[in-house]
Structures are given as structure tokens and as C-alpha cells.
Amino acid sequence: MSGWQRILDAKQAENLAEFLELLRIPSISSLPAHTTAVQAAAEWVAARLARAGLERVEILPTGGHPVVYGEWLHAPGKPTVLIYGHFDTQPVDPLELWTHPPFTPVVEGDRIYARGASDDKGSMFATILAVEALLQAEGALPLNVKFLLEGQEEIGSPQLPAFMAAQRARFACDLAVSADGGQWAEDQPELTLGTRGLCALQVDVTGSAADLHSGIYGGTVQNPIHALVAILAELHDEQGRITVPGFYDQVHVLSEAEKAAIAAVPFDAEAYVRRLGVPELFGEAGYSTLERAWVRPTLEVNGIWGGFTDAGMKTVLPAQAHAKITCRLVPHQEPGRIAQLVAAHVMRLAPPGVKVEVTIMQNAALPYVVEANHPGNVAAYAVLEELYGKPPYLTRSGGSVPLYNLFREHLGVSTVTFGFGLPDENIHSPNEFWRVSSFRRACVAYAMLLHELAKLDVKTL
Ligand SMILES: [Zn+2]
Structure with a gap:
């Protein structure tokens, strides 16, 4: 077992206790009354980054909710990876549907109930713990790392376009990795290649x-x-x-490989119909339901x-x-x-x-895709396959994430989605939870991913 793995194992209880601390901060970005709580979450995250061994940690003003920055840049010749996540949350209404108060986290079996647990405080915190474990075990990181952890994702990151345009030099990197994402199921990984x-x-x-x-x-x-x-x-x-x-x-006309990757994702039409309560499905002729939802x-x-x-x-x-x-x-x-x-x-x-x-209207977002054979995705694929013992499905998100386009536009880099939420975890809904098992897995996955990305030739990114 590697040194970083031993450290993560030994610190499980301590890391979970700390996670509950973060979950207690009611950092709802959309409600003005919670502005100080979003700031408090930023301060918590900044302090934790510094304690993990990150350098030049700063809380950066944006004109709205802040961004937390930290870096470790002592691996000359190795890639520089920008790790992205968010510490703000959705509102909690309707409150009466919560079985536990949303900002009083409760652990029940494998479940950690709290607003923001799955989206996205959990995966975000795991990135910090992975970097800390690597630094403690190996005295160094295998590559260069910068963090951009933000407090306004749930309101559409309104200040980030101007912020990123002004902060290009600070965030210059070779690849971004987003901890804001999920996996297909507890026993089935997925790699999300794009958003609409x-x-x-x-x-x-x-x-x-x-x-x-x-x-x-x-x-x-x-x-x-x-x-x-x-x-x-x-x-x-x-x-x-x-x-x-x-x-x-x-x-874009789908290649045979792209079509095959989508066809390989199992789709249960009956369950889908039942879940939506519709009499039957309808959509553009000539395409499967997943193609209609993802790539049309x-x-x-x-x-x-x-x-x-x-x-x-x-x-x-x-x-x-x-x-x-x-x-x-x-x-x-x-x-x-x-x-x-x-x-x-x-x-x-x-x-x-x-x-x-x-x-x-002003609200617009570019579609976004990173090819499955992009070296960053190849690395993430390999890590997920090793962790789960089976290859990830190659999926898309039908939704829109403007931020990945900001990274592409201002930093010239692609973003690999690497998060560990699961579809049943009630994100944006009452009784949001995250899994203790996902927490452990996310920390291990990030330590593995950083080692895997360190093998990449900067010139190919
Ligand atoms: Zn999120």
C-alpha cells in the first residue's frame, strides 16, 4: 500500500469530522442573508488549503462571492493542473421536507446528510485531502497544482467571466480538473465528456x-x-x-466511435417513462433517447x-x-x-x-466537449477503471456549465470532469446526502489521478 493511502486510511475519522465542520457552514450563494456564510466557507477552505501544504493561499475578491486560490509549483517540467470545485450551496427550501436540518450534518450508516454534501463540498474537500496526503507521504507532489475553489457556482458564476479575464496569469495551467460532477452508480464509473x-x-x-x-x-x-x-x-x-x-x-456529426460509446450506456426506457410519468417518449426521429438528451x-x-x-x-x-x-x-x-x-x-x-x-436574452452558454482520447480524459479513464474494476461509461451532460468554456477561452485548456456524486443523492433537493464510501473513494481517486496526470507530456495537453 502506498504511503498516501496509509495516511488517508489513518485519518478517515478525522477527515470526516472536518467535513462535517464544512457542512455546518450555510453557504447558500443565492440568498443575500447568507453572504457572510459564503465568506466563512471561503475562509474555512483557505485555512484548510494552507494547512494541507498549499502555498500563496488567498481569498480573491470577485465583486461577488469570492474565489479561493492556492498553489504548489515545485515540479519543474511537469504539467500544471488547475483543480476546480465549489463550496457554495443551493437554498434549502422547502425546509419541512428535510428529515434533518440541512446545515446540521448527520451520518447515518454510509450516508452523510447535509445541504452541499454531494454538490459539491464533498468532492471539493477530497481534492484537498488527496493533495495533503501526497505531500505528507512523498514530501512533494508529482506535478504542479493550482486550486480555484469558488463560492458562486450555484448562481451561475456571474462574476467569473470578468474575474478569469483579469486573472489569466495567475491561473495559467496545462489542464483543468473539475471536482463538480458525478459517477453513474456505486459500482459503475462514468467519464462526462461534455455539456450542452x-x-x-x-x-x-x-x-x-x-x-x-x-x-x-x-x-x-x-x-x-x-x-x-x-x-x-x-x-x-x-x-x-x-x-x-x-x-x-x-x-457536429457523431463519429461511429461516439455513437458506439453512447449506445454502450445501458438505457431502461420503461423505467425512464415511469420516472417521468409520461405516456410515452417522443423526440427527434432517427436518434436514441440518450443521443437526444446529450448530443442533439x-x-x-x-x-x-x-x-x-x-x-x-x-x-x-x-x-x-x-x-x-x-x-x-x-x-x-x-x-x-x-x-x-x-x-x-x-x-x-x-x-x-x-x-x-x-x-x-443575455443568458447564453457555448456547448462544451473534450474528446475521449484527450490525454487528460485518458488518464481519468485509467484511474476510474482501476478503482472500480470496470471501464467508465462515456457520457454527456444535457445541461450547461459556462465555466469550462471560461477555462478554454482564458486559459486555453480543457477540463476533465472528475467528481464523485451519485444520481440518487438529492442534490438541489431536500435530504441531500453524500456517501462515506464515496468520500474515501474520491480522496484515493484524486491521489491516483494526480500521479497519472504527472506522466503526461506537457506538450500533448
Ligand atoms: Zn455543483
């Missing part, structure tokens, strides 16, 4: 200056709700394909409103109708271009008799 991008629009349809009497005026003017739903109905064909001209032009773009109407919706009836001809639309995007679609294409198509579909306006 996003663009958002609002459509506003206006007819008359005010709501009209539908008896006196009905049949003589265009109804804005009719106009809106006619437009929206034209955005997909019966096969589930998006009809916006040019929408699919830049979409979507256009979804998120909300629609206008006219009279209270109980009873009102013979009104509404003056306005509105809809919100978001698109999930895949490589190599550009959010700004796609939003323009959708807006132009909506305008083309506008019927006579109403005024149609489209507003492109």
Missing part, C-alpha cells in the same frame, strides 16, 4: 391597444394568442425536427402566457401573448448565431394583423 450550450429568447405578440370584447370585435382582428401558437407550432415538424433554417448547419440540440418553449386564465370565463380578445424559448446547443453551434436564426424565423412566420417582437 444554451441560448434564450422571448417572443412578444401585440394586437390591439387594450383587451377587446370578443363578441363585438371577435372575427374582425387577429388574435395574438392564435398568432403566437401558430408561430410556435411551426418551429418543429411532426418528426420532432426543428424547422428553423440553418439550425442544424454547424451541428433542442428548442423548447418554456412558458406561454396571455389573455384570461382565471376560473370561469371571460369573453375577451387578448391584446397580447408571450412565450419564452430556450435552445440547448451542441458542438459546434454558436449561441448568438442560433438565437439570430430562431428570431429571424419567428419574424418570417409572423402572420398579418399583429406586431411580433423577439428579444434575445
Whole structure:
């Protein structure tokens, strides 16, 4: 057994006790009343980094919730890896559904119940413990390490674009590794290769200056709700394909290997249908459900409103109708271009008799992917295979993580996702928990990963 492993084993109880300390800090980033708690979590993390042997540890202001930095740069010629994680949490409401108070952590069997335990204080803390164990056992790290641990992930990291642009030199590295992620199951690893991008629009349809009497005026003017739903109905064909001209032009065509990797992930359609409570599945023709969720773009109407919706009836001809639309995007679609294409198509579909306006919202994210054969992913794959005794599934996340694109844009590096949450751990929900077994595994996995990454030639990254 390696020295670092002995240290992690010997310190299990101590590390768990410390983890509970971190979980007691109610670092909810979205609530202004918790700003000092997010700061307190930053101070806790900074102190812990320093005690682990990291140097130049600092709490960096961002204009919002802070970023904690630390480094160990005494491995000349070896890669420099940026370790990312977050110590802020989601809010806890509805509080009455929690069986334990969310910031009073409780260990029950293999489960550690607390808000933030799985997302992402657990995997984040494991990275620090792994580095500490390596430093204590070996007197040095096998490569150079920088930490970027943030307190605003759960609100979309609003200050980080400007922060990263201003801090390029400090965070210069060869590869980023994100501890914000998960595994497929307790006995099945996964390697997440990418996330989808996003663009958002609002459509506003206006007819008359005010709501009209539908008896006196009905049949003589265009109804804005009719106009809106006619437009929206034209955005997909019966096969589930998006009809916006040019929408699919830049979409990356999956290679046979990419298709095979997704097909290798088991998918239980019946369980999926049951879990969602839908009568049956529907989606773009020619693609599997996992392909639709991971590697195909979507256009979804998120909300629609206008006219009279209270109980009873009102013979009104509404003056306005509105809809919100978001698109999930895949490589190599550009959010700004796609939003323009959708807006132009909506305008083309506008019927006579109403005024149609489209507003492109600021919230946008680029799609993100790192190839499975990127040396960082190859290293992570090898570690996961050794730890679990079986190869990881190659997966995608259908969601959007803007930060990985910031690392690519400002630091020119790819991000390997290497986290140890599990899908049943109620993240963002009541009774969030993490597993004691995942905690141990995450520490070991990070120590192994740093050794594996140390073997890489900087020039290949
Ligand atoms: Zn997270």
C-alpha cells in the first residue's frame, strides 16, 4: 500500500469530522442573508488549503462571492493542473421536507446528510485531502497544482467571466480538473465528456391597444394568442425536427466511435417513462433517447402566457401573448448565431394583423466537449477503471456549465470532469446526502489521478 493511502486510511475519522465542520457552514450563494456564510466557507477552505501544504493561499475578491486560490509549483517540467470545485450551496427550501436540518450534518450508516454534501463540498474537500496526503507521504507532489475553489457556482458564476479575464496569469495551467460532477452508480464509473450550450429568447405578440370584447370585435382582428401558437407550432415538424433554417448547419456529426460509446450506456426506457410519468417518449426521429438528451440540440418553449386564465370565463380578445424559448446547443453551434436564426424565423412566420417582437436574452452558454482520447480524459479513464474494476461509461451532460468554456477561452485548456456524486443523492433537493464510501473513494481517486496526470507530456495537453 502506498504511503498516501496509509495516511488517508489513518485519518478517515478525522477527515470526516472536518467535513462535517464544512457542512455546518450555510453557504447558500443565492440568498443575500447568507453572504457572510459564503465568506466563512471561503475562509474555512483557505485555512484548510494552507494547512494541507498549499502555498500563496488567498481569498480573491470577485465583486461577488469570492474565489479561493492556492498553489504548489515545485515540479519543474511537469504539467500544471488547475483543480476546480465549489463550496457554495443551493437554498434549502422547502425546509419541512428535510428529515434533518440541512446545515446540521448527520451520518447515518454510509450516508452523510447535509445541504452541499454531494454538490459539491464533498468532492471539493477530497481534492484537498488527496493533495495533503501526497505531500505528507512523498514530501512533494508529482506535478504542479493550482486550486480555484469558488463560492458562486450555484448562481451561475456571474462574476467569473470578468474575474478569469483579469486573472489569466495567475491561473495559467496545462489542464483543468473539475471536482463538480458525478459517477453513474456505486459500482459503475462514468467519464462526462461534455455539456450542452444554451441560448434564450422571448417572443412578444401585440394586437390591439387594450383587451377587446370578443363578441363585438371577435372575427374582425387577429388574435395574438392564435398568432403566437401558430408561430410556435411551426418551429418543429411532426418528426420532432426543428424547422428553423440553418439550425442544424454547424451541428457536429457523431463519429461511429461516439455513437458506439453512447449506445454502450445501458438505457431502461420503461423505467425512464415511469420516472417521468409520461405516456410515452417522443423526440427527434432517427436518434436514441440518450443521443437526444446529450448530443442533439433542442428548442423548447418554456412558458406561454396571455389573455384570461382565471376560473370561469371571460369573453375577451387578448391584446397580447408571450412565450419564452430556450435552445440547448451542441458542438459546434454558436449561441448568438442560433438565437439570430430562431428570431429571424419567428419574424418570417409572423402572420398579418399583429406586431411580433423577439428579444434575445443575455443568458447564453457555448456547448462544451473534450474528446475521449484527450490525454487528460485518458488518464481519468485509467484511474476510474482501476478503482472500480470496470471501464467508465462515456457520457454527456444535457445541461450547461459556462465555466469550462471560461477555462478554454482564458486559459486555453480543457477540463476533465472528475467528481464523485451519485444520481440518487438529492442534490438541489431536500435530504441531500453524500456517501462515506464515496468520500474515501474520491480522496484515493484524486491521489491516483494526480500521479497519472504527472506522466503526461506537457506538450500533448
Ligand atoms: Zn455543483
